[in-house]
Amino acid sequence: MTRAAIPGLPSRYPIGGLLPALYADDDLAQRFTAGLDTVLAPVLSTLDNLPAYVDPALAPADFLPWLASWVGVEADPAWPVELRRAVVARAVELHRWRGTRRGLVERLRLVCDVHADVRDGGGATWSAEPGAALPPPPTGELLVRVWPVREGVAVDARRVLDVATASCPVHLTCRVEVLPGPPGEPEQTGS
Numbered sequence: 483m484t485r486a487a488i489p490g491l492p493s494r495y496p497i498g499g500l501l502p503a504l505y506a507d508d509d510l511a512q513r514f515t516a517g518l519d520t521v522l523a524p525v526l527s528t529l530d531n532l533p534a535y536v537d538p539a540l541a542p543a544d545f546l547p548w549l550a551s552w553v554g555v556e557a558d559p560a561w562p563v564e565l566r567r568a569v570v571a572r573a574v575e576l577h578r579w580r581g582t583r584r585g586l587v588e589r590l591r592l593v594c595d596v597h598a599d600v601r602d603g604g605g606a607t608w609s610a611e612p613g614a615a616l617p618p619p620p621t622g623e624l625l626v627r628v629w630p631v632r633e634g635v636a637v638d639a640r641r642v643l644d645v646a647t648a649s650c651p652v653h654l655t656c657r658v659e660v661l662p663g664p665p666g667e668p669e670q671t672g673s
Contacts, residue, residue, distance in 0.1 A: 493519035493526060538570040546570060553577075561593075568592060586649045590628060594642050595635070599665050601625040602654075624654045629661040 497515035498505075505511040534540040538549055543563050550557045550566070553573035557566040572592060579585030583600045590598045602624055607617040626646045630637050643658045650656040 488524050488527075491520075491523040491527060493523040494530065495526060497522075538567045541567075565593070580649065581651065586626070586646060589649060590626070590642060590645055591631070593645050594628070594638065595631050596628040596637055596642060597631060597664065599627040601627070622654055624650050624656045625659065626656065627659045627661055627665055629663050629665075 496519050498512045498519070501511060501515065528535070535542070535545055536549065538546065541549055543566075546557060546563070546566050547559070550570050550573070553570060554577065555569055555573040557569050559566075561569075569592060572588075576585060576589055576592070579588060583602065586600050587598045590596055624646070626642065628637055628642050637660045639658055639660050642660070643656065646658055647656045
């Protein structure tokens with residue numbers, strides 16, 4: 483889609499009609515302003531439709547990367563347009579949950595179309611007893627177990643790992659396991 487000169491696009495606000503009455507019958511003035519109308523029509527059309535440009539569901543596809551930059555997300559150009567629209571639309575909500583288990587699960591659901599179970603190796607503990615034994619050291623690993631939302635759909639393990647790694651704290655390693663169904667079902671496979 484282009485927002486440049488569009489042949490035959492009429493101007494909703496022709497300049498010739500705004501001129502003083504002296505120029506209403508002047509052929510040269512009317513032809514000159516008609517040329518300006520042709521140049522300005524796409525600009526005026528864009529301004530008239532500006533709310534649609536900032537709505538991810540309605541914006542032209544070539545406008546989505548700019549909208550994505552506004553909300554601080556990177557929408558992969560290889561993704562389908564509808565997925566890019568959904569990522570941009572939910573970006574602010576997902577930023578609120580960034581760095582949390584819920585945020586990672588929601589991001590994986592949106593981008594990879596998988597259910598996820600996230601196991602964090604870190605943690606904290608406390609005891610009401612003085613001199614109680616210390617907890618074991620954290621594993622330093624974030625385990626993300628995923629399974630497809632719909633049966634028979636393959637899970638892209640590489641994509642899941644990329645999304646999980648981008649959301650994982652720097653001090654943790656990230657491991658992904660792809661399961662055929664929800665945890666607890668037999669025949670779990672790792673990847």
